[in-house]
Amino acid sequence: MRILVVEDDPLIGDGLKMGLGQLGFVVDWFRQGREGLAALSAAPFDAVVLDLGLPGMDGMDILAAWRQAGQDVPVLVLTARDTLDERLQGLDAGADDYLVKPFALSEVAARLRALIRRRHGQSVSRLVHGAVSFDPVARTAWLDDKALELTARELALLELLLSSKGRVLSRELIEEKLYGWGQELESNAVEVYVHHLRKKLGAGFIRTQRGIGYALGELQ
Amino acid sequence: MIKRQRTLQRRLAVLLLITVPLIWLVSTAVAAYVAHHEVDELYDTQLTLFARQLLSVNMGEHGDDPLPVLPKTKKLIRGGDRGDAEDDDIGVAVWNEAGDLLLSDGKGRHFSFEAGRRGFYTVSGHGDKDEWRLFYLPAPDGSRLVAVGQRQKLRHEVVLKVIQGQLLPWLLGLPVLLLLILWAVRKGLRPLQQVAADLGRRSALDSSPLAEDVPGEVLPMVRALNALFARIADTVEHERRFTADAAHELRTPLAALQVQAEVMALMPDETGRQHALRQLQQGIGRATRLVEQLLALSRLDPLQGLPAAQPVDWATVCGDAMADVAAVAATNNMQLQLQLQWQDNPAQVLPLSGDATLLTLMLRNLLDNAVRYCPPGACIELQAAATGIVVRDNGPGIAPEWLDRVHERFFRPPGQDVAGSGLGLSIVERIASLHGLSLTLANRDSGGLQVRLCKAD
Numbered sequence: 001m002r003i004l005v006v007e008d009d010p011l012i013g014d015g016l017k018m019g020l021g022q023l024g025f026v027v028d029w030f031r032q033g034r035e036g037l038a039a040l041s042a043a044p045f046d047a048v049v050l051d052l053g054l055p056g057m058d059g060m061d062i063l064a065a066w067r068q069a070g071q072d073v074p075v076l077v078l079t080a081r082d083t084l085d086e087r088l089q090g091l092d093a094g095a096d097d098y099l100v101k102p103f104a105l106s107e108v109a110a111r112l113r114a115l116i117r118r119r120h121g122q123s124v125s126r127l128v129h130g131a132v133s134f135d136p137v138a139r140t141a142w143l144d145d146k147a148l149e150l151t152a153r154e155l156a157l158l159e160l161l162l163s164s165k166g167r168v169l170s171r172e173l174i175e176e177k178l179y180g181w182g183q184e185l186e187s188n189a190v191e192v193y194v195h196h197l198r199k200k201l202g203a204g205f206i207r208t209q210r211g212i213g214y215a216l217g218e219l220q
Numbered sequence: 221m222i223k224r225q226r227t228l229q230r231r232l233a234v235l236l237l238i239t240v241p242l243i244w245l246v247s248t249a250v251a252a253y254v255a256h257h258e259v260d261e262l263y264d265t266q267l268t269l270f271a272r273q274l275l276s277v278n279m280g281e282h283g284d285d286p287l288p289v290l291p292k293t294k295k296l297i298r299g300g301d302r303g304d305a306e307d308d309d310i311g312v313a314v315w316n317e318a319g320d321l322l323l324s325d326g327k328g329r330h331f332s333f334e335a336g337r338r339g340f341y342t343v344s345g346h347g348d349k350d351e352w353r354l355f356y357l358p359a360p361d362g363s364r365l366v367a368v369g370q371r372q373k374l375r376h377e378v379v380l381k382v383i384q385g386q387l388l389p390w391l392l393g394l395p396v397l398l399l400l401i402l403w404a405v406r407k408g409l410r411p412l413q414q415v416a417a418d419l420g421r422r423s424a425l426d427s428s429p430l431a432e433d434v435p436g437e438v439l440p441m442v443r444a445l446n447a448l449f450a451r452i453a454d455t456v457e458h459e460r461r462f463t464a465d466a467a468h469e470l471r472t473p474l475a476a477l478q479v480q481a482e483v484m485a486l487m488p489d490e491t492g493r494q495h496a497l498r499q500l501q502q503g504i505g506r507a508t509r510l511v512e513q514l515l516a517l518s519r520l521d522p523l524q525g526l527p528a529a530q531p532v533d534w535a536t537v538c539g540d541a542m543a544d545v546a547a548v549a550a551t552n553n554m555q556l557q558l559q560l561q562w563q564d565n566p567a568q569v570l571p572l573s574g575d576a577t578l579l580t581l582m583l584r585n586l587l588d589n590a591v592r593y594c595p596p597g598a599c600i601e602l603q604a605a606a607t608g609i610v611v612r613d614n615g616p617g618i619a620p621e622w623l624d625r626v627h628e629r630f631f632r633p634p635g636q637d638v639a640g641s642g643l644g645l646s647i648v649e650r651i652a653s654l655h656g657l658s659l660t661l662a663n664r665d666s667g668g669l670q671v672r673l674c675k676a677d
Contacts, residue, residue: 080472
């Protein structure tokens with residue numbers, strides 16, 4: 001899942017990028033308000049972590065601009081201000097959730113997953129398709145109750161496919177969901193990961209829609 | 221407050237209870253003395269006149285035979301009004317030169333004849349134990365001696381009556397007077413009780429003024445209290461804002477520490493853990509500095525003046541500040557040029573008395589700012605002159621729109637890569653104002669920032 005982080009503090013921003021990366025998210029981090037504002041429409045982000053005190057443009061203004069433009073991406077607001085007034089103001093401006101500093105990285109991850117799940121209309125956190133199940137918190141996948149050995153990218157692709165049931169995902173979209181800006185990407189990377197997953201989960205698990213992209217295979 | 225009020229009331233009551241009877245006692249003594257004197261004068265004059273009249277009566281036809289003693293007055297007037305006269309209180313006696321009693325009346329027969337007596341005598345023992353006042357008057361030719369006497373008690377009674385007359389209204393009036401005084405005191409102190417009650421009901425954070433509709437004696441106190449409340453409210457508000465700001469400013473460094481600590485635990489490889497560790501150390505350094513600056517400012521804030529002001533030795537102060545910053549600049553490998561320039565003899569530089577430790581802290585903060593925000597290789601100068609102290613660098617300066625705001629607490633121009641508390645200039649300004657110095661920031665035409673400290677007007 002690809003997350004946009006807009007945070008001016010170098011230590012918090014770096015920590016979110018590294019930490020969320022380890023927790024299975026693909027993170028793009030911007031320190032300036034205006035850059036963050038523009039970034040959202042440039043890639044298919046699943047959620048946004050937005051700090052309110054930003055140079056250049058205030059977090060609240062960015063949020064208002066996004067909502068005005070019809071962006072409905074879930075936004076988790078980070079704030080150092082904890083008065084009720086300020087929290088309400090944030091929620092009214094279109095934030096989906098907020099965290100008051102200092103916060104735990106694991107809580108940011110949990111809330112992001114909950115926001116994304118809610119957006120996809122899922123109420124349980126474990127994703128299941130046939131004999132394959134995936135736990136986004138533990139970052140573990142099972143085939144017939146047997147834990148699978150998958151790399152981070154393979155898990156990310158599996159999560160993406162399981163959370164997009166019934167949809168065909170283009171190769172470009174998969175690339176954008178799996179790689180942040182600035183990350184190196186082989187031209188046939190998606191094909192390689194699809195190949196690996198098919199080997200481990202069965203050839204019919206991923207269906208190729210020629211000329212369009214990939215989707216979950218039909219259940220037998 | 222209540223205890224003090226009671227004492228005031230009791231003091232007044234005790235004072236009045238002692239003074240009023242004392243005044244009464246003295247005035248009674250004076251009255252008794254005066255009355256005694258007047259009564260003596262009056263009665264002595266009467267006795268003298270009486271004796272003279274007796275002596276002038278011609279008693280020749282009787283020769284030296286004693287005259288018959290008159291019966292008691294009440295017998296003579298036979299039931300007529302005898303007033304308050306008391307026969308037994310006076311007496312007269314007339315003797316011839318041989319001492320034969322020629323005439324006597326009242327207690328006169330008990331008077332003793334003694335040749336050569338003349339004038340007033342106070343004697344006792346004329347048929348009773350009372351003292352008598354006697355006046356002996358001899359005839360010019362010595363043929364007669366007249367003695368007129370009066371019971372001394374009669375005079376005492378008159379004096380006593382006079383005193384009694386004066387005593388009675390006092391005795392009746394004194395309790396009433398004291399009660400009235402106590403009532404007046406109590407009533408007079410009621411506004412104080414009211415103020416005390418108002419103060420007692422007041423919450424610790426209430427800074428509204430007390431009502432000023434109090435008597436003139438209490439008004440200065442109420443006004444002083446109101447002024448105090450205003451000052452306390454100011455201080456409390458200041459402290460509250462400072463605490464809130466401080467708590468707020470600590471959230472971001474703490475969040476950074478929390479996140480980086482978690483990242484360190486999550487990282488699977490040594491490189492990632494090392495990176496997180498470095499970030500964590502940087503975050504701890506930042507949080508430590510913020511706390512240090514907060515503490516410095518919280519210690520400076522309540523100071524009304526400098527407790528131990530001494531003539532400032534700028535050579536030491538500038539040298540120490542310079543050395544502290546040079547050590548930091550060297551460890552960061554900034555290759556900065558730090559220069560200390562004496563434009564006047566160090567003894568003549570900005571003469572003032574103050575606290576050397578605080579002034580060193582002030583200069584160190586200014587130099588530290590320059591070191592932090594200047595690029596590697598920059599030149600930072602500390603110039604000391606008789607007219608003021610200047611810190612000058614050739615770094616990026618401060619964007620003009622933020623120049624007026626950088627001294628505000630916790631304010632930092634947006635988009636900073638350099639860690640900072642936003643308190644450095646607040647500390648500098650506070651120390652400067654404690655020493656009567658003013659702080660001026662300006663961008664230099666040639667680039668860089670110039671901070672000037674000189675005596676405030």
